[in-house]
Amino acid sequence: MPEPDEPTRAPTGRQRLRRALVRPSRGQVVVAILLALLAFAAVVEVRHNEVDDSFAGYREQDLIDVLTGLAGTTQRAEDEIARLEETRQELLTDSGRRRTALEEAQQEAETLSILAGLVPVTGPGLRITITEPEGPVSAANLVDMVQELRTAGAEAIQVNGQVRLIAQSAFEDAPGGIVVDGELLSPPYVVDVIGEPHTLTNALTFLLGPRSNIEREGGRMRIDERSSIDIEAVREPEEPEYAQPVPEQ
Structure with a gap:
């Protein structure tokens, strides 16, 4: 004759967890999505705070263009410095030539004054x-x-x-x-x-x-x-x- 029915056992915690992972309820899915979004936002915020955002949005080609422009500006500044140094040297040389020419002219004038008998x-x-x-x-x-x-x-x-x-x-x-x-x-x-x-x-x-x-x-x-x-x-x-x-x- 048939045996009497055994009393139903309550599921264990492990069984409940497995059941939730295999067949999650609608509420659990919503909660998981919200948690995932919160975690993503937290990671983005941390990275944003840790990295200098001066050129963060630049593409690789943009960065190359910026570096090229800086190199060109540096070269123009160096060329200008070289030009100014050359101008300064020319002015010093020209000033020296004028001083030498003036001294020679003065000496020649003194010599001519002596030969012409104009001075004691x-x-x-x-x-x-x-x-x-x-x-x-x-x-x-x-x-x-x-x-x-x-x-x-x-x-x-x-x-x-x-x-x-x-x-x-x-x-x-x-x-x-x-x-x-x-x-x-x-x-x-x-x-x-x-x-x-x-x-x-x-x-x-x-x-x-x-x-x-x-x-x-x-x-x-x-x-x-x-x-x-x-x-x-x-x-x-x-x-x-x-x-x-x-x-x-």
Whole structure:
């Protein structure tokens, strides 16, 4: 005969969990979806906070373009720096050239002023004293003496402390003396010369030179070498009558 029915056993926790996983109810599905969405949102928020979002939305090509642009900007800045350095160097060089040109022009102006007899000068040289104990000295022999002195490097010459000799100076015989550049000078003639003393002396004393010629006429020449001679006679600058400066191109 049939056995009496056994009482129904309550399902265990493991059985309930398995049943929920295999055949979830509608409420369980909804809860699982909500939990999944919440977890996804949490992960996105954490990553957003941890990563610098300056270029987060850029694509790879966008990032390459940004880097290329930065490289180009850097290169342009370096080129500009190089150009400015070159300009600075050119300005320094140009300033140096101008300073050098100015110094050379000033030195040349001083030299020309000395040669033109426009300024007093001082320096080593000779004092030549010419007397006439036995006869007058001719203007021609004085001119010959001056030419020899200039050939030997004389830089400045004055006669009797009155007349500064220049390239255009002229000598003429006259009663009682010699006319130099329109001024009558009487003996003794004292000629001050600036230049290398020993060289100037040799220019006067060589065989058949200026001293021999002057002594043959009856004059006498005394030569004193000095470490310093002052020449104070000067000339007034003359305006050219015909010459005109060439206009700058």
